[in-house]
Amino acid sequence: MTINWFKFASPAAFYPIAGRLIPWFGRVALALVLIGLFWGFFLTADQLGGSNPQKEYYRIIYVHVPAAWMSMWLYLVLAGWSAIGLVFNTRLSFMMAKAVAPTGAIFTFLALWTGALWGRPSWGTYWDWDPRLTSELLLFFLYIGYIALHSAIDDTRRADRAAALLAIVGLVMVPVIFLSINCPDPNQCAALHQRSDPGSIHLSILIPMLTMTLGLWSYSFAAVFARLRTIILTREADHAWVSDVIAKEATA
Amino acid sequence: MMEFFSQGGYAGYVWGAFGMTFGLLLIEVLQLRSSRKTTLTRISRLLRLRAPRQAGAGPSMQRGTSGPTT
Amino acid sequence: MLKVFYCVLSRDITLALRRRTDVLTTLFFFIIVVSLFPLGVGSEREQLRMLGPGVVWVAALLASMLALERLFAADYDDGTLEQLLLTGQPLALLVLGKVVAHWLLTGLPLVLIAPLVAMQYHLSSTAIWVMMAALAIGTPVLSLIGAIGAALTLGLRGGGILLSLLILPLYVPVLVYGAGAVSVSAIEIADTQPYFYLLTAFLMGSSLLAPLAAAAALRISLE
Numbered sequence: 048m049t050i051n052w053f054k055f056a057s058p059a060a061f062y063p064i065a066g067r068l069i070p071w072f073g074r075v076a077l078a079l080v081l082i083g084l085f086w087g088f089f090l091t092a093d094q095l096g097g098s099n100p101q102k103e104y105y106r107i108i109y110v111h112v113p114a115a116w117m118s119m120w121l122y123l124v125l126a127g128w129s130a131i132g133l134v135f136n137t138r139l140s141f142m143m144a145k146a147v148a149p150t151g152a153i154f155t156f157l158a159l160w161t162g163a164l165w166g167r168p169s170w171g172t173y174w175d176w177d178p179r180l181t182s183e184l185l186l187f188f189l190y191i192g193y194i195a196l197h198s199a200i201d202d203t204r205r206a207d208r209a210a211a212l213l214a215i216v217g218l219v220m221v222p223v224i225f226l227s228i229n230c231p232d233p234n235q236c237a238a239l240h241q242r243s244d245p246g247s248i249h250l251s252i253l254i255p256m257l258t259m260t261l262g263l264w265s266y267s268f269a270a271v272f273a274r275l276r277t278i279i280l281t282r283e284a285d286h287a288w289v290s291d292v293i294a295k296e297a298t299a
Numbered sequence: 300m301m302e303f304f305s306q307g308g309y310a311g312y313v314w315g316a317f318g319m320t321f322g323l324l325l326i327e328v329l330q331l332r333s334s335r336k337t338t339l340t341r342i343s344r345l346l347r348l349r350a351p352r353q354a355g356a357g358p359s360m361q362r363g364t365s366g367p368t369t
Numbered sequence: 370m371l372k373v374f375y376c377v378l379s380r381d382i383t384l385a386l387r388r389r390t391d392v393l394t395t396l397f398f399f400i401i402v403v404s405l406f407p408l409g410v411g412s413e414r415e416q417l418r419m420l421g422p423g424v425v426w427v428a429a430l431l432a433s434m435l436a437l438e439r440l441f442a443a444d445y446d447d448g449t450l451e452q453l454l455l456t457g458q459p460l461a462l463l464v465l466g467k468v469v470a471h472w473l474l475t476g477l478p479l480v481l482i483a484p485l486v487a488m489q490y491h492l493s494s495t496a497i498w499v500m501m502a503a504l505a506i507g508t509p510v511l512s513l514i515g516a517i518g519a520a521l522t523l524g525l526r527g528g529g530i531l532l533s534l535l536i537l538p539l540y541v542p543v544l545v546y547g548a549g550a551v552s553v554s555a556i557e558i559a560d561t562q563p564y565f566y567l568l569t570a571f572l573m574g575s576s577l578l579a580p581l582a583a584a585a586a587l588r589i590s591l592e
Binding site for chain 3: 185188189191192195196199200204205208209212213215216217219220223224226227228231232233234
């Protein structure tokens, strides 16, 4: 059986689907976050490591790592929808990209904020020019650039396409930027961050961390779809189906 | 109970991180909700403005690029 | 093909040489920014020697970015740009011609003036040579990447400030390795080799990809 995926590429078709999915993603997100928090705070040890233990503040890992992962993943999603939009010329893809950007920027900010609060007790400083924190800062600038460019252009079509191109250029540059930040001296690369090898993390910490990540992922779906629906309505205000939707929502 | 809230003396860091995270997400949800509401009222107002004109002048407003598309 | 490139190049240079002040503005902006730093951070010799490479590179970044605004603006205003789009010649090649002309007028003067500002920071003569070489390889990359941003922000209100928001994060690799090469040269000159390999790789990559991206951006902006 083949599914014509382009059928869902019509904003009119996707609007009700997104509306039905949002509550489910919201519920799943809430459940996973609650499980993750409970596990992280009550079922894990208060301290981490042997000779130089990370005390209770290591629990920041349960938001710091998921937020950092989501910020990077959402940039990939943003650039991916931008590329699809430019290649297939589908309006919905551009709307999707635009809807992802604010949520991604929020997660990037959260990764920085929680990183600062973790850095203070463990490194003795709120901010260090550690490669990963700096990369996250640059990622934040990329998100801000995308949002600023999109909102500076009045013509929707041009704004969509220009911001999409910027997102793709950013994606191409990201590996180079990360390389330059990680290895300012090409002869040797050093980092303050501990090497993160998932195998080396204790299972009782890994599980709540992954649960929180899935929870935030599910949350992103809900938030992005909600924003997407508003964008669709605003842009398609002149179409007949929108007036049907409005009439229905007004009675409900 | 107090022991849990003090987090071994690192309450400021731990609750600062978790508080900012869930606070920001809550703000995002509220913002999304209010923007949806304003969009709905604005479009319904627009539709009401256009409705009488449409009946007289034909279905010229069905589609087209006029109107606010932000 | 080459003729088209040469045509755009010579046209842009001729036009710019009739308005020489534009070229000089960028140059003096660079000199002024570099000269202001010692007034702010203090004029101690050792400190300046340490800050020098970074300061000169950041100033070069800002100067080349400020000049970018004018890359397409004049041609956009008088409609020449639309004519260029309609010529049927490969747009990326035309863009490359404009970028090269732009670099010759704004980047090259920075390279040539570098020894002068380096002396303000008490850099050694080897460091000065390394800095000139790094600027000569690095500033074209800045112009190339910047062209994409200039094309995207064409004709927008507050385009200049927006341009800096979009483009400065993308300048980071050039800044890191350009300034790094100069800093390392003070310790061991042979260690600068990987820096120059990387900068040259950036130049190759950006001269292939950036004109294509900038051409696509121009099409989007002028559609």
